[in-house]
Amino acid sequence: MDSRADLHVHTTASDGALTPTEVVREAKRVGLAAVGIADHDTADGIEEALAAAETFGVEVVPGIEISTTQNSTEVHILGYFIDHRNRELLDEMARLKQARFERARLIVEKLRAAGIPIRFDRVLEIARGGAVGRPHIARAIWEAGAASSVDAAFGKFLQPGGPGYVPRPKLLPEHAIELIRTAGGVPCCAHAAKLRRDELILELIHKGLMGIEVYHPDHTAAASRFYKRFAEKHSLVAVGGSDAHCIPGTTNGGIGSVTVEYGVVEQLRSLSDDLRRARQ
Ligand SMILES: [Zn+2]
Ligand SMILES: [Zn+2]
Numbered sequence: 001m002d003s004r005a006d007l008h009v010h011t012t013a014s015d016g017a018l019t020p021t022e023v024v025r026e027a028k029r030v031g032l033a034a035v036g037i038a039d040h041d042t043a044d045g046i047e048e049a050l051a052a053a054e055t056f057g058v059e060v061v062p063g064i065e066i067s068t069t070q071n072s073t074e075v076h077i078l079g080y081f082i083d084h085r086n087r088e089l090l091d092e093m094a095r096l097k098q099a100r101f102e103r104a105r106l107i108v109e110k111l112r113a114a115g116i117p118i119r120f121d122r123v124l125e126i127a128r129g130g131a132v133g134r135p136h137i138a139r140a141i142w143e144a145g146a147a148s149s150v151d152a153a154f155g156k157f158l159q160p161g162g163p164g165y166v167p168r169p170k171l172l173p174e175h176a177i178e179l180i181r182t183a184g185g186v187p188c189c190a191h192a193a194k195l196r197r198d199e200l201i202l203e204l205i206h207k208g209l210m211g212i213e214v215y216h217p218d219h220t221a222a223a224s225r226f227y228k229r230f231a232e233k234h235s236l237v238a239v240g241g242s243d244a245h246c247i248p249g250t251t252n253g254g255i256g257s258v259t260v261e262y263g264v265v266e267q268l269r270s271l272s273d274d275l276r277r278a279r280q
Contacts, residue, residue, distance in 0.1 A: 003262035007036030007061060008078065008190070008213065008241025009255055012128045013045030014065075015135040017247045020045040023255060024052035024060060026246075030256035034059035034265045036080060036241060038190075041066055041096045042131050043084035061265060064093075065190055066176040067168060073197060075173045076190035078213060078239065079180030081272035086183035092171075097131050099169035104132040107164045111137070114163040116146050134158045135247060142249060150249040173200075174207040181208055184276040186268050188239050191216040193223035198230070205234055210271055215240025215258050237267050 010016030011023050018026065020037060023045075027035035035058060037049045046062045053060040063080045082089065108120045118140040126136040138153040147153035157164040173189075180187040188211030189201055201212060214227040215238075224240075231238040242258040 003033035004031075004256070004259035005034035005036065005059075005061070005262050005265050006032055006241045006244070006256050006259050007034075007063070007080065007239050007264070008038045008065070008216070008243045008258075009035055010039055010065075010243070010245045011037060011045040011049070012130045013037075013042050014039035014131045015127070015133045015247075016130075016245045020049035021052040021055075023246075024049055024056050024058055026255045028056040028058045030254075032058060032256050032259065033262045034061055035255065036061040036063045038063040038065040038078055038241070040131060040133065041093050041100065043082065043089065043093065044130075046084040059265065061268065064089075064180070064185070066093075066171065066180070067096075068173040068176045069168065069170045070173050070197075070200060073195070073200070074168070075195060075197075075200070077173055077176040077180065077209075078188040078190045078211075079176075079183070079185035080188065080211075080239070080268045082180060082183040082185030083276075084183075089179050089183040092179055096169060096171065100131055100133060103166050103168060104134075104137060106166045107134070107137055107158070108140075110166065111141070111157060111164040116141060116144060116157065116164070118144050118146075135245065135250075137164070139247065139249065150247065173204055177204060177208045181275055182279075184272055184279070186210050186237065186271045186275070188212055188237060191218055191243070192227045192230070193219045201230075202234070205236070209236070211237030211239050211268075213240055214238040215260060216243060217253050217258055218243075237264065237271065239264060239268070 141153035
């Protein structure tokens with residue numbers, strides 16, 4: 001078997017159900033050569049994942065997935081081979097975490113006012129100390145019996161127009177790209193076909209974007225082919241991964257269900273090395 005890498009996995013540091021150690025153990029179990037930790041707006045899981053990488057003999061690519069907004073479109077920017085101790089990155093993520101926490105509290109208040117019997121302390125328990133977000137609230141709604149599944153809870157209550165919708169705190173994609181590059185990371189646009197804003201991606205290339213996520217569980221085979229060509233045409237790294245959250249009751253695939261060749265990891269590492277050299 002050739003070496004494969006799943007470059008998009010969430011842990012309990014954000015809204016995944018597995019701890020960083022459990023993620024790395026699972027990556028080993030399914031036979032991956034490398035796994036990319038890409039938690040929402042936090043690098044908190046990376047230290048533990050790197051330690052587990054030694055234990056289990058799987059390479060960990062230290063990454064992040066930063067949530068940004070451009071003209072009310074949600075744009076996720078992945079960053080690979082970041083220095084997870086970079087001060088500027090950590091400060092900005094701490095500021096976002098606080099804003100995210102306030103947002104979650106507001107969503108729960110709105111849902112309670114709408115008659116959904118959920119408690120904020122239960123939502124925090126579900127988040128297991130990670131950055132609390134809508135998937136945790138969706139699970140609490142499902143537990144309270146107000147929806148038939150976690151996915152249904154998300155769709156019915158937490159989307160724009162739903163009774164528990166609160167807009168997310170705003171950060172521009174170009175700002176996230178800059179932060180990632182400052183931390184020596186390679187910025188890539190997440191799930192390009194879900195975003196479907198090619199003109200925006202072109203703009204972001206001029207702002208320092210270096211890759212796009214071509215392979216993702218929400219991409220059709222045709223979409224992946226399209227964005228593979230798009231990446232080639234614009235000299236972008238074509239990244240991909242499962243976007244696994246491993247939350248019971250959700251339907252998406254697990255760790256290793258979407259992968260790229262290990263060569264992509266080497267491409268990212270060499271770009272990160274170039275960025276760091278350029279900053280010295
Ligand atoms: Zn995303
Ligand atoms: Zn993700």
